[in-house]
Amino acid sequence: MRQIGHLVIILALTALTQLGGLAWLVALRFRRRLAVFLLAYAALWGGAQVVAPVFGRVPLPCSGELLRTQSRLYCVMLRNFVTPELLDVAKDAAARVAIAYPGTVTLALDGSFPFGDGFPLVPHLSHDDGEKLDFAFYYRDDFYGDGDYLPGITDSPIGYFSFLRLGEETCPPAWPTLRWELRWLEPLHLFVGLEPKRTGALVRALAKDPRVSKIFVEPPVAELLGVSGDKIRFQGCRAARHDDHIHIQL
Ligand SMILES: [Zn+2]
Incomplete structure (x- = not known):
């Protein structure tokens, strides 16, 4: 036992x-x-x-004013490793957003583990080679209106799982599913709102980068942000939902 x-x-x-x-x-x-x-x-x-x-795996910065992990926990847990190329992509995109909106802090979520190809970073099955990275949305201090941008703040304590729940659920109910609801986590949320200008700018900067092959956001989120293009896609119903963060891959 x-x-x-x-x-x-x-x-x-x-x-x-x-x-x-x-x-x-x-x-x-x-x-x-x-x-x-x-x-x-x-x-x-x-x-x-x-x-x-x-x-061939380098850590994303755990501190810094331009780009950093959403919390030090990602670094402590060794979930902040990416290829050097992806680190450059993330730095460049963060810099572009900060040029358009000075003072913006771009927050990275899960990357990959430091070692091995094919070792998935649970619960993201695809984050297994250093070529995938998630970014947090940017937030502002008013849930409905247009309050001020909150640098370095995310609605949920870990950056993930504050689902926007826009429009109707597009996927049929299934089991097992990665399209979690996690409503029991909501008491931990700050109830700050999505900041669409910076979030849209980040998606556009990533889409413009020739090194990025795919960007996953839920279609209603892409519509809200006013972003489109052949790289910007729905991840499908069998993957984690993407109305709480942005996923990119090289
Ligand atoms: Zn991801």
Whole structure:
């Protein structure tokens, strides 16, 4: 029974952070398990920052005024790795938005893990090669009207899952589904509104970049933002919904 418990912990930590399961495996050999786990994870984390670039994955910045991860948690959990090319794409797009709207902070969400092709970043099955990245929407301080832009703020605490729920549900009910509702998370939301000008500018900057092959946003969101083009697509009903963030791939 205990072994099953440890196996569950190892699998969960591996799914969430790639290297956390390994740290737990090391910690199992020691009595002060939690302390050893934290030390082992810190060592693996530091190692990943140095070794991953050798294998073609670099971390997105965890701080900064132009482009950064939505929270440090993405960095702590090693979910902020992308190819050097995708890092450039993200920096260029963030710079374009900030030129049009000075003071804009572009927030990145999940990228990929530091190592391996084909190791998916749950729950995004496609984020497995460093060539996919999610961006948070930009928000303003009034849910319905046109309040001021809020730099560095997202409606939900992790940037994901504040669904706009525009128009009618286009997909038939299915099980299992990645089109989650997650209404139970709503008490944690700030109830700030989407800032469409900056969000539209980001999508347009990404669409203009020849290195970007696809951008996923839900069709009613694309309509609201006034963006269109052959790169801007609906991801289909069998993938996660995209009325809470923007997904791009090279
Ligand atoms: Zn994505």
